[in-house]
Amino acid sequence: MFNLANSYYNGKGTGKNLEKAFHWYQKAAENGDEKAMLNLAICYENGEGTEKNYETAFYWYQKAAEKDYIKAMNNLADSYYYGKGTEKNLEKAFYWYQKAVENGDEVAMFNLATSYKNGEGTEKNLEKAFYLFQRAAENGEKYAMKDLAICYKNGEGTEKNLEKAFYWNQNAAENGCINAMLSLASNYYNGKGTEKNLEKAFHWFQKSAENGDEVAMFNLSNSYYNGEGTEKNLEKAFRWCQKAAEKDHIKAMLNLANWYYDGEGTEENLEKAFYWYQKAAEKDHIEAMFSLAICYYHGEGTEKNLEKAFYWYQKAAENGTEKNLVAAFYWYQKLAENGDEKAMNSLAI
Numbered sequence: 001m002f003n004l005a006n007s008y009y010n011g012k013g014t015g016k017n018l019e020k021a022f023h024w025y026q027k028a029a030e031n032g033d034e035k036a037m038l039n040l041a042i043c044y045e046n047g048e049g050t051e052k053n054y055e056t057a058f059y060w061y062q063k064a065a066e067k068d069y070i071k072a073m074n075n076l077a078d079s080y081y082y083g084k085g086t087e088k089n090l091e092k093a094f095y096w097y098q099k100a101v102e103n104g105d106e107v108a109m110f111n112l113a114t115s116y117k118n119g120e121g122t123e124k125n126l127e128k129a130f131y132l133f134q135r136a137a138e139n140g141e142k143y144a145m146k147d148l149a150i151c152y153k154n155g156e157g158t159e160k161n162l163e164k165a166f167y168w169n170q171n172a173a174e175n176g177c178i179n180a181m182l183s184l185a186s187n188y189y190n191g192k193g194t195e196k197n198l199e200k201a202f203h204w205f206q207k208s209a210e211n212g213d214e215v216a217m218f219n220l221s222n223s224y225y226n227g228e229g230t231e232k233n234l235e236k237a238f239r240w241c242q243k244a245a246e247k248d249h250i251k252a253m254l255n256l257a258n259w260y261y262d263g264e265g266t267e268e269n270l271e272k273a274f275y276w277y278q279k280a281a282e283k284d285h286i287e288a289m290f291s292l293a294i295c296y297y298h299g300e301g302t303e304k305n306l307e308k309a310f311y312w313y314q315k316a317a318e319n320g321t322e323k324n325l326v327a328a329f330y331w332y333q334k335l336a337e338n339g340d341e342k343a344m345n346s347l348a349i
Helices: 002-010 018-030 034-046 054-066 070-082 090-102 106-118 126-138 142-154 162-174 178-190 198-210 214-226 234-246 250-262 270-282 286-298 306-319 322-337 341-348
Strands: none
Touching: 002 018, 002 034, 018 034, 034 054, 034 070, 054 070, 070 090, 070 106, 090 106, 106 126, 106 142, 126 142, 142 162, 142 178, 162 178, 178 198, 178 214, 198 214, 214 234, 214 250, 234 250, 250 270, 250 286, 270 286, 286 306
8 A cells, every 4th residue: 555655656667556545554554554644644735635634644643753763763753843733842853863862763863963063952062962963964964064164163062163164155155055155155255264265155155045045145246336356346246235135234325325315336216225224224224224314314215304304313323333423413404404403402401
């Protein structure tokens, strides 16, 4: 029954048919086949050949794990860890991750290491976390490679070693770990653990950005803007900055606003400049607050509004440094000269 189910599931020797695969996995599972129990649980979790049902998936993961089927133990632990189909229970998640590792499950090593690193379901133990990350990384687990690099970078559970941090970042990135791509780019950009290489930094910023990382998008934009590791290209700098801003990267919002204001890499557009200054200011970026205030003061990209100009100057001054206070004082004077009573009162104080 199990083999027949696999044939239908994979479309080997017959046409692929998930409904029939589900039917035969169910039959085999009900007859005590632990492999079928695992695959039946996966069908329920993913909605393959049946409706998605996390509770029933959990039930079958549990049945298979309790029959000592190693591959099911990690899945059961995940169910407890994420609270899928059952109540979240980090202690039980840790128990099953540990049991899976003790029985030779290499996939569970990364999860057990993470539990030790974060103190989830057990006491925090960075040495054990490092040991397990190392084992999992050496077995080809890309996310473990990334976390092992972090251990070496920060000296967590082992001595700090930037060269080894770079080595494992490189391995993780080359194996497709997006977060590692950004870290590797930063290693090359700053010359940490390796020689500084702006061309390689640009390459990995680009790879990470193309995979949707907004920090990488912002850094790639800066690379194009400054001509670092590639030819200077203001249009491409603008495009990647826009992508980062649209993913809520605050510094990218400010840069995008400035470029709309100055017409760099795009046509000048004061309305769009105002829009992005406002977005960044509302996320507490102090420089954006000043720029937004200036827009209101001069009526650039929006209607002139001295009260709102005062509000944003004041907010920037309250959140800023001595330099911000000097700038705010200058604009309070300007507002006071235009008859703004609040500004006059602030100057009087």
